[in-house]
Amino acid sequence: MITRLTAEFHAGLPKGHGGAEIDLLLFLPDGRRWAVEIKHSMNPRPSRGFHAACEDIKPSESFVVYPGTERIPLGENLEGIGLLELAGQLYRYREDGEVRQL
Numbered sequence: 001m002i003t004r005l006t007a008e009f010h011a012g013l014p015k016g017h018g019g020a021e022i023d024l025l026l027f028l029p030d031g032r033r034w035a036v037e038i039k040h041s042m043n044p045r046p047s048r049g050f051h052a053a054c055e056d057i058k059p060s061e062s063f064v065v066y067p068g069t070e071r072i073p074l075g076e077n078l079e080g081i082g083l084l085e086l087a088g089q090l091y092r093y094r095e096d097g098e099v100r101q102l
Helices: 048-057 083-092
Strands: 010-012 024-027 033-038 061-066 072-075 078-082
Touching: 033 048, 048 061, 061 083, 078 083
Parallel strands: 033 061, 061 078
Antiparallel strands: 010 024, 024 033, 072 078
16 A cells, blocks of 8 residues: 555654554645554454554544454544555545545
8 A cells, every 4th residue: 555655645654652653654745644553353443552652643533454344433533444445545535626546
């Protein structure tokens, strides 16, 4: 997914305070940040470290990517989401009214 992002998008692997980690931080062209945790389990529950890192980084949206296809609300600005659905979210991202293929 990262290799398909256009030049306007940036990705990082940041650590929060005390070493808490986010698996992927996406920087959108409008300045918003999306935090992503990746799970291999069908249970899309974020780790304590992910919550701690999000407290430090304060992303506008947070996602737990899991092998399922359902979008599952997990809290304020936190959602369980399948990889294809997250890729679709990025595909539909609009900065100036046009869909960009990623």
